[in-house]
Amino acid sequence: MGFITTASFAQQSKKMEIKKIEAKVLYDAFKQGKGDQFKKKMQISGNATYVGPDVYTLPSVELSETKDVKGRVLCVLPFSDYLKLRKVSKKDNVVMEGNVLGFSEEYDIVVVKQCKIIEVNGKKE
Helix, strand or coil: CHHHHHHHHHHHHHHHCCEEEEHHHHHHHHHCCCHHHHCCEEEEEEEEEEEEECCCCCEEEEEECCCCCCCCEEEECCHHHHHHHHHCCCCCEEEEEEEEEEEECCCCEEEEEEEEEEEECCEEC
8 A cells, every 4th residue: 555655656746846947048058058958848938939830730839938039949749639729829928848859950949749738828728
């Protein structure tokens, strides 16, 4: 019985360990070559600068520090979550959670996969 309680506590602790970071801070870290420390599951906050399909037609949200700056972090949702994009509009303040993969030099953006929408304009999803 103690093992089940311990496992449950370990699972809860693991959920609490997810770090939060702003889109610009994450982008700057990768641009400076210091982004490897962030290659894990994280919550990224920022303003939505683009909502729709990415270059591979997957549902995505691009985040930046302000509503008028080019996207710095590309958050890609699973294809099955396409309809969830309706919760987000361009210029919304959004918190996304996903696995930070790395930096795309070609597109000048940090790529985050397997994302889910956590919060839109202060409202939990």
